[in-house]
Amino acid sequence: MSEMFTKSMARNMFYGGSVFFFLLFLGLTFDTMSVLPERDHRENITPEVARGKMVWEVNNCVGCHSLMGEGAYFAPELANVYNRFGNSKDAIIGFIKSRPVDGIPGRRSMPQFNLSDDDLNAVAEFLKWTSEIDDAGWPPNIQG
Amino acid sequence: MQYQSQAVAKPYFIAALGLFAGQILFGLIMGLQYVMGDFLFPEIPFNVARMVHTNLLIVWLLFGFMGAAYYMVPEESEREIHSPKLALALFWIFLIAGALTIVGYLAVPYATLAKITGNDLLPTMGREFLEQPTITKIGIVIVVLGFLFNITMTVLKGRKTVVSSVMLIGFWGLAIFFLFSFYNPENLVLDKYFWWWVVHLWVEGVWELILGSILAFVLIKVTGVDREVIEKWLYIIIAMTLITGIIGTGHHYYWIGAPEYWQVLGSIFSALEPIPFFMMAVFAFNMVNQRRREHPNKAATLWALGTAVMAFLGAGVWGFLHTLAPVNFYTHGSQITAAHGHMAFYGAYVMIVLCIISYSMPLMRGRAAANPPKAQVVEMWAFWVMTISMVFITLFLTGAGILQIWLQRMGDTPMSFMAGQDQIALFYWLREIAGVGFLIGLITYFISFFVGGEEQAS
Numbered sequence: 019m020s021e022m023f024t025k026s027m028a029r030n031m032f033y034g035g036s037v038f039f040f041l042l043f044l045g046l047t048f049d050t051m052s053v054l055p056e057r058d059h060r061e062n063i064t065p066e067v068a069r070g071k072m073v074w075e076v077n078n079c080v081g082c083h084s085l086m087g088e089g090a091y092f093a094p095e096l097a098n099v100y101n102r103f104g105n106s107k108d109a110i111i112g113f114i115k116s117r118p119v120d121g122i123p124g125r126r127s128m129p130q131f132n133l134s135d136d137d138l139n140a141v142a143e144f145l146k147w148t149s150e151i152d153d154a155g156w157p158p159n160i161q162g
Numbered sequence: 163m164q165y166q167s168q169a170v171a172k173p174y175f176i177a178a179l180g181l182f183a184g185q186i187l188f189g190l191i192m193g194l195q196y197v198m199g200d201f202l203f204p205e206i207p208f209n210v211a212r213m214v215h216t217n218l219l220i221v222w223l224l225f226g227f228m229g230a231a232y233y234m235v236p237e238e239s240e241r242e243i244h245s246p247k248l249a250l251a252l253f254w255i256f257l258i259a260g261a262l263t264i265v266g267y268l269a270v271p272y273a274t275l276a277k278i279t280g281n282d283l284l285p286t287m288g289r290e291f292l293e294q295p296t297i298t299k300i301g302i303v304i305v306v307l308g309f310l311f312n313i314t315m316t317v318l319k320g321r322k323t324v325v326s327s328v329m330l331i332g333f334w335g336l337a338i339f340f341l342f343s344f345y346n347p348e349n350l351v352l353d354k355y356f357w358w359w360v361v362h363l364w365v366e367g368v369w370e371l372i373l374g375s376i377l378a379f380v381l382i383k384v385t386g387v388d389r390e391v392i393e394k395w396l397y398i399i400i401a402m403t404l405i406t407g408i409i410g411t412g413h414h415y416y417w418i419g420a421p422e423y424w425q426v427l428g429s430i431f432s433a434l435e436p437i438p439f440f441m442m443a444v445f446a447f448n449m450v451n452q453r454r455r456e457h458p459n460k461a462a463t464l465w466a467l468g469t470a471v472m473a474f475l476g477a478g479v480w481g482f483l484h485t486l487a488p489v490n491f492y493t494h495g496s497q498i499t500a501a502h503g504h505m506a507f508y509g510a511y512v513m514i515v516l517c518i519i520s521y522s523m524p525l526m527r528g529r530a531a532a533n534p535p536k537a538q539v540v541e542m543w544a545f546w547v548m549t550i551s552m553v554f555i556t557l558f559l560t561g562a563g564i565l566q567i568w569l570q571r572m573g574d575t576p577m578s579f580m581a582g583q584d585q586i587a588l589f590y591w592l593r594e595i596a597g598v599g600f601l602i603g604l605i606t607y608f609i610s611f612f613v614g615g616e617e618q619a620s
């Protein structure tokens with residue numbers, strides 16, 4: 019490498035560059051935080067929605083499904099399942115409730131979680147709220 | 163081995179390799195579940211196998227990184243480790259906590275695990291890669307802080323080199339960004355936004371510093387090239403890593419509710435992220451070509467070159483493939499992501515850990531400078547079998563991904579997810595066969611440790 023470019027120049031580029039871009043990142047994060055409320059509709063995060071997120075987490079739904087494209091790729095995307103199921107919470111609840119304990123022979127299967135009615139309602143509320151986040155028009159179509 | 167305390171690296175490396183084997187086993191289980199949906203259901207549901215697979219990966223890589231630090235830092239600092247006893251104690255704490263966590267995943271339903279570990283008090287579970295119970299996370303923090311104390315003290319008291327400073331900065335960053343795993347707000351968008359501060363800022367940020375420092379260390383040793391030259395390269399590479407990678411986080415903010423300017427910023431900066439990986443490949447080949455000595459450990463040199471090339475392919479090329487927002491709109495959360503995730507993790511982090519193991523294990527086992535040639539030949543076979551298998555895993559997943567997008571996300575009458583998956587089952591079968599190839603490579607690798615023969619003089 020060129021003799022003109024010394025090790026101390028390289029070091030300064032590392033320290034200066036990373037500090038500068040990290041500060042820029044913090045600034046952008048600050049700006050993002052200020053505009054997020056209009057996009058995530060946090061005013062609609064009811065106690066049910068919050069509880070639904072907990073149900074989602076303690077059953078590790080993200081270990082098979084993706085949610086807004088993040089998670090696993092083994093089972094359908096669920097950020098828009100509320101729309102895919104005809105804007106029906108009941109359809110979501112019915113689906114989760116009716117999973118056979120031993121799975122479906124030969125088919126990728128979803129466990130029977132034996133959720134309480136309150137938990138079922140909460141997770142459906144959570145998926146409904148998620149479907150309403152302004153996510154720049156993703157996914158490309160209803161199939162997710 | 164120049165310092166006795168370097169030997170604490172040995173249990174770390176052995177544990178790492180054991181957990182690696184477990185990871186691959188569960189990968190193969192999932193690979194079968196992809197095509198035989200009811201395989202091991204409901205005993206080991208897919209999500210459980212996935213947690214075991216990915217968490218074992220992260221834990222064994224951490225074992226590998228820490229082992230690397232314990233091996234490298236004494237030589238760099240020219241003194242013994244501050245407290246080898248602490249290093250050994252932390253090893254057992256980490257191994258037992260890790261094993262208990264994995265047993266927990268397999269033994270009880272996840273919701274039960276959450277309950278008995280008190281997830282209600284500080285809910286952090288149930289997010290991808292961060293599935294560990296909160297107490298395990300706290301355990302990880304304690305282990306890493308103890309490790310950082312030990313290494314930092316050693317570095318501060320001894321010779322300060324660029325290699326050890328860069329490694330230390332990398333580890334401090336690893337610890338600091340992990341703290342974001344304790345932030346789990348009710349608002350999913352905020353949760354996702356800061357989740358990436360752990361995941362992206364790890365693999366495309368601070369971990370690359372650890373990767374760079376290990377690579378630099380091994381290249382100094384096996385090529386004998388002047389340290390000044392190598393350190394200058396190291397600085398430039400990691401400068402480019404952070405200059406591109408920090409704002410590059412934006413490539414995860416396109417479709418999770420964040421403002422749309424991230425599509426522009428994320429695309430531009432992450433499109434530059436392959437540069438440091440490209441430089442790493444040029445660096446590795448240049449140093450080996452300019453070598454001032456013929457080091458007898460050919461296998462370690464092969465791993466060093468291999469990691470540079472495969473990291474560039476997996477992270478650089480496969481990353482670039484789907485990083486521009488208009489492309490990512492279609493590829494987001496598809497098998498393309500899985501293809502990239504596999505090759506990037508393997509190329510960058512699996513291979514660098516195997517590289518430092520290859521370099522240091524013979525020395526820790528009391529061999530002069532390298533394993534006997536016969537053992538090295540077996541190890542190099544293992545290198546090729548694992549690496550080529552991973553290339554095929556990546557290619558088959560990429561094929562599956564392209565078809566998935568075509569069937570499910572394009573056209574006027576898109577297929578449902580489940581119908582589309584049925585159509586591409588052939589690719590998943592091929593991936594599984596390549597996975598078996600990977601396992602054969604791994605077994606070959608283990609065998610290489612037990613191959614004897616004439617010892618090589620240094």
Ligand code: HEM
Pocket residue numbers: 089090091092186189190192193196212215216219499500503504505507508509512593594596597598600601
């Ligand atoms: C024997 C070969 C392997 C097989 C069959 C396999 C299979 C799988 C499967 C089926 C998944 C889940 C994909 C999904 O979410 O639907 C997965 C995830 C993952 N595996 Fe493997 N795996 C193998 C080896 C490896 C290796 C060697 C590594 C590390 C380099 C690795 C790293 C990962 C990572 C990082 C994920 C998460 C990917 C993501 O979220 O995009 N796997 N693997």
Ligand code: HEM
Pocket residue numbers: 087088089290365366413414432433435436473477478480481482483484485486490493494495496499502503504506507510511
């Ligand atoms: C060694 C470095 C890298 C590793 C280990 C790595 C690993 C991964 C993994 C595991 C994921 C899946 C995350 C999830 O499950 O949601 C991912 C996603 C992604 N990576 Fe990387 N990556 C690396 C470097 C890069 C680089 C350099 C680029 C860009 C040039 C890149 C672009 C992306 C993109 C765009 C996604 C999101 C995929 C999606 O939308 O589904 N990665 N990476």
Ligand SMILES: [Fe+2]
Pocket residue numbers: 362366410411413414
């Ligand atoms: Fe990323």
